[in-house]
Amino acid sequence: MLDVRKIRLILELRESGISNSNVLSALELIPREKFIPENYRNQAYENIALPIGENQTISQPYVVAKMTELLEVENNHKVLEIGTGSGYQCAVLSKLARRIYTIERIKNLHDKSCKIFEQLNLTNIVSKYEDGNNGWVEQIPFDRIIFTAATENITEKIFSHIKENGIIVCPIIRDNRQVIIKYKRKNNKLISQEFDDVLFVPNLKGIN
Ligand code: SAH
Numbered sequence: 001m002l003d004v005r006k007i008r009l010i011l012e013l014r015e016s017g018i019s020n021s022n023v024l025s026a027l028e029l030i031p032r033e034k035f036i037p038e039n040y041r042n043q044a045y046e047n048i049a050l051p052i053g054e055n056q057t058i059s060q061p062y063v064v065a066k067m068t069e070l071l072e073v074e075n076n077h078k079v080l081e082i083g084t085g086s087g088y089q090c091a092v093l094s095k096l097a098r099r100i101y102t103i104e105r106i107k108n109l110h111d112k113s114c115k116i117f118e119q120l121n122l123t124n125i126v127s128k129y130e131d132g133n134n135g136w137v138e139q140i141p142f143d144r145i146i147f148t149a150a151t152e153n154i155t156e157k158i159f160s161h162i163k164e165n166g167i168i169v170c171p172i173i174r175d176n177r178q179v180i181i182k183y184k185r186k187n188n189k190l191i192s193q194e195f196d197d198v199l200f201v202p203n204l205k206g207i208n
Helices: 002-015 021-029 038-043 061-071 088-094 107-119
Strands: 050-053 056-058 078-082 099-104 125-129 142-147 162-174 177-186 189-197
Touching (some): 038 050, 050 107, 061 088, 061 142, 061 177, 078 088, 088 099, 088 125, 099 107
Parallel strands (some): 078 099
């Protein structure tokens, strides 16, 4: 039953403009239901965000697919994710990159996601319970960085984590909106490009 719904979802994503077949395959490989509380599991393959507890949500599959596509991940890449949440986005990235470093500021979500990564044998994910705005200094530089909580801007701290020609994808808060921005580091500057309007939970300081 889930399989039929999954195939339908993948087709829907393709129709919505996701054309990178590696990205679509990664979404097909990861069982989204594992990242969702039991009472919502029957909706795992609907194209909607769902609650994961702690007032947080697992992102809509279209948004995961879109941000993953914009990140242009290659199989030798080292990726940083700020905002592990359920771990779903991270799991999708783990099928495309060499290694993912992911940071979550809510202990309960960090612990839950670590267990699922272990169950699914996703051994190229390294998780940390911390404020992601502090980055992961020991692992600099990164080929790619993804934010999965809405933030005001890219700080100097995070900028120092990305390689020349590296890409950062982030929901940025603009007045009353949030927009997905893709940044490319070129000659020590970030060149930005705007994409879809989205609705993410905010990036918050400190740990919880
Ligand atoms: N990528 C997630 C969805 C994001 S929910 C998924 O696929 O399910 C956003 C997550 O970012 C939340 O769990 C929230 O606690 C976390 N977050 C917000 N601010 C953060 C910060 N400064 N550092 C680390 N995690 C943060």
